[in-house]
Amino acid sequence: MNTCRGVYILGFTLQFKVLxxxxxxxEGVAILRETCDVDVRTDLTEExxxxxxKDYDAILVRSGTQVTTEVIEAGEKLKFIGRAGAGVDNIDTxxxxxxxxxxxxxxxxxxxxxxxxxxxxxxxxxxxIPQATASLKxxxxxxxxxxxxxxxxKTLGIVGLGRIGREIAxxxxxxxxxxxxxxxxxxxxxxAQIGVELMEVDDLVKVADFITVHTPLTPETTHLINxxxxxxxxxxxxxxxxxxxxxxxxxxxxxxxxxxxxxxxxLDVFESEPPFESPLLALDNVIVTPHLGAxxxxxxxxxxxSVAKQCLAVFAGEPAKYA
Ligand code: NAD
Ligand code: MLT
Numbered sequence: 229m230n231t232c233r234g235v236y237i238l239g240f241t242l243q244f245k246v247l248x249x250x251x252x253x254x255e256g257v258a259i260l261r262e263t264c265d266v267d268v269r270t271d272l273t274e275e276x277x278x279x280x281x282k283d284y285d286a287i288l289v290r291s292g293t294q295v296t297t298e299v300i301e302a303g304e305k306l307k308f309i310g311r312a313g314a315g316v317d318n319i320d321t322x323x324x325x326x327x328x329x330x331x332x333x334x335x336x337x338x339x340x341x342x343x344x345x346x347x348x349x350x351x352x353x354x355x356x357i358p359q360a361t362a363s364l365k366x367x368x369x370x371x372x373x374x375x376x377x378x379x380x381x382k383t384l385g386i387v388g389l390g391r392i393g394r395e396i397a398x399x400x401x402x403x404x405x406x407x408x409x410x411x412x413x414x415x416x417x418x419x420a421q422i423g424v425e426l427m428e429v430d431d432l433v434k435v436a437d438f439i440t441v442h443t444p445l446t447p448e449t450t451h452l453i454n455x456x457x458x459x460x461x462x463x464x465x466x467x468x469x470x471x472x473x474x475x476x477x478x479x480x481x482x483x484x485x486x487x488x489x490x491x492x493x494x495l496d497v498f499e500s501e502p503p504f505e506s507p508l509l510a511l512d513n514v515i516v517t518p519h520l521g522a523x524x525x526x527x528x529x530x531x532x533x534s535v536a537k538q539c540l541a542v543f544a545g546e547p548a549k550y551a
Contacts, residue, residue: 235263235543244543245283245305250290252312253525256532260288260539278302286539288312289319291519297323308542310535313338313522315472317445332538332548336391337530338522343395345521346440346470349494350400353466354379354438356492358515377437377466379403385436387452388443388471389414389424396440397424408432411443433457438466445472455480464491470521473498478508485511496521 234241246260248268260266264285270292272280278298281287286308289295295309300323309324311333324331352358355376363370384400386393389411397407401423409424410432419426429452433439439461443449453467453476467490469476478499484490485508492513498506501519508514522528538548 235540237544242543244285244307246286246288246539247280247284248288249277249293250288250312252288252290252535253528253532255529256288256312256534256536259533259536263540264543274299281306285543286310288535288539291315291318293318295319295324300324300327300329303329308332308539308548310334310539310548312528312531312535314342315444317472330542330548332535332542334531334534334538337534338524338527339391339395341524341527342392342470342521343399344524345496345517346392346396346442346468347399349468349470349496349515349517350379350384350438350440350466352515353468353492353494359512379405379438381406382437383408383435385409385432385439386424387411387429387432387439387441387475388449389419389422389426390442392471393440393442394422396442397422405438408435430457430460433461435462436465437462438468440468440470441475442471443475445474449475451475451477451480453477453481455483458484458489461489463489466490466492466494468494470494470496473501473503478506482508482511485513 234243244264246264246266248257248266249270249272251270257266257268274294281299281303285305288310290312295318297320300320306329309319309329309331311319314333314335316331316333319331321331356374360374382405384405384407386397386407386409389409400407407424409419409426410429416426458480467476481493485493494515496517497519503509542548
């Protein structure tokens with residue numbers, strides 16, 4: 229804890245206390261420390277958090293802390309909930325709204341990190357790089373076992389043409405892939421401008437060699453890629469999920485990977501995290517990372533600075549506006 233100058237508002241200097249309950253880049257914490265008392269406590273259980281939150285004016289989280297109804301209701305002084313990242317799935321936004329507490333995220337700060345991770349996963353999947361690395365480190369030299377496929381002239385299906393989906397389209401075109409996309413909130417004209425042929429999801433799954441999903445997890449997108457749609461895919465399709473676990477039905481994907489319908493999958497996110505009980509981890513044609521999409525130095529700095537600034541804006545009586 230440190231004691232600082234306080235936030236000057238309407239002729240008064242107010243002292244605010246901020247709880248940072250997940251690891252947040254130091255650049256964001258430093259901005260808060262200039263004017264607020266900041267405690268970084270990343271090891272609180274939910275019960276400890278419910279007890280501790282009473283003292284704080286704001287809480288800043290990444291994806292680890294569950295900001296539940298109970299936490300929000302216990303936060304008598306809470307004026308701001310900040311999410312250093314895009315998805316607010318770990319925050320009960322309805323409970324916050326009921327109490328009039330603004331919830332702010334930093335949706336664009338990690339867009340390029342997640343985009344580059346997706347491209348890295350797609351390339352690794354096409355060329356079996358993680359499996360080949362593990363094999364060679366066991367002192368094996370199996371060149372024919374790890375025969376790959378090229379991305380050149382393959383069709384990439386992008387489900388969700390928002391910030392990340394569009395950046396992926398741009399980069400995949402540089403690798404001479406043909407891009408098809410599905411997004412009910414994007415027009416055909418706009419899609420065409422970014423080099424994407426827009427189509428219905430049922431058509432996309434039939435023509436794509438690689439399918440990558442980039443939507444939020446909502447009731448409409450939960451199991452959007454399900455057993456019925458997988459059955460209509462090309463044999464040997466490859467799938468990537470660096471968005472949210474549950475957009476692709478994991479059981480259906482597992483069945484497709486075991487039967488050979490799906491040649492491989494690259495997963496950064498899971499229906500339950502960490503996915504230690506998932507049978508997907510045992511499959512050789514599945515490559516995985518532990519929700520690393522946003523884990524770059526640059527992205528973590530961006531999102532931390534963004535939520536810190538939004539927190540101070542709210543303390544000063546202004547709206548939270550992400551930069
Ligand atoms: P975004 O809001 O910019 O884009 C999401 C797109 O999905 C929008 O264009 C929207 O129209 C579309 N969409 C909504 N409902 C849809 C539906 N039913 N069918 C098809 N499309 C639909 O979000 P973004 O910043 O591009 O992020 C995409 C996803 O990636 C989010 O789930 C986000 O939480 C996740 N994400 C993950 C990581 C990671 O660490 N793995 C990092 C950043 C973001
Ligand atoms: C996000 O929603 O921003 C990502 O999943 C990354 C994260 O949780 O930090």
